[in-house]
Amino acid sequence: MWKTIFDDALFQYLASNTGTTPTSNQHMYQLVQQQYRTRGIWLQIAQQLNITQTQAHDYFHNTWVKQFYAPFDTYKPQIRDIVARLSQTAIDRFELSVKALEVFEQAHPHERFHAKSVQQFIHQTYQKLANTSQNSSKENSVHVQAKEESTSGDISKYIVFG
Incomplete structure (x- = not known):
């Protein structure tokens, strides 16, 4: 090869x-x-x-x-925490990526990491958080909707005969 x-x-x-x-x-x-x-x-x-x-x-x-460059696998939980904290603020994905890398590098000033790899991991972590957040808000809205509909008393529309 x-x-x-x-x-x-x-x-x-x-x-x-x-x-x-x-x-x-x-x-x-x-x-x-x-x-x-x-x-x-x-x-x-x-x-x-x-x-x-x-x-x-x-x-x-x-x-x-x-x-x-130093491997950053052992630091992935720390990066996830940084991304989770920063995603609580109202900054866009690009800003979050830059800021998360900056915070991470400041926490480890004597290590040299492959910035592109760390940024890719930050982006993937952010995407997973965003997807989890979207799925959880969808589930919550479904539960709320089901609860509201079930209080109306009309359950005939939920019964399906095979």
């Missing part, structure tokens, strides 16, 4: 296009950050791996770079 040789393709590109021989994955990451404005990096790597330019770009930014 091409992912297993991604490092080699990236190394070869950087060694031939930067005039520097990378010494580690961290060094390759730094060189890519410096070379990012150079057009064609992902196209050349993609051609070497026989994949699309988008696949090469996305794999680098969404997967490969995560090796340089």
